[in-house]
Amino acid sequence: MSALAFTALLAAPVAGSASDVPIQGLWRSPGGNSIINIAPCGDKFCGTVAWASKKAKHDSRKATEQLVGSPLLTDLDQREDGSWLGKLFIPDKNMRATAKLQLAGPHQLKVSGCAAGKALCKSALWTRTVEPLPVENGK
DSSP states (O other): OOHHHHHHHHHSOOSOSGGGOTTOEEEEOTTSSEEEEEEEETTEEEEEEEEEOHHHHHHTTTTOSOOTTOEEEEEEEEOTTSOEEEEEEETTTTEEEEEEEEEEETTEEEEEEEETTTTEEEEEEEEEEOSOOOOOOOO
């Protein structure tokens, strides 16, 4: 590693202001059926549904009448290892789970959820998106 690259690495911001928080922003779920906005919520972070496909809205209707605007991730706190821990709501299953988020690259976020202790655990890779939210055709 060159001296310049090493100096740049040392000067990199470490979770200072909210704009420096690497999980903040819009994230597309693996199937592309929802986009989650991760942003500050008081002194912690949360993830709210910013957009959802017709199928996602249909699948979650037993848990919530209004999927867009629903909080999916709450009480997110960053740990020393860089991961984030909090709570996850899975609307299509009407379940709550513990959540762990870990960057898997500059544009990928590994989201893991465990319910019933650690008996039921699943992970998915969300992809950062900077594109405008999709416009839904029809109702």
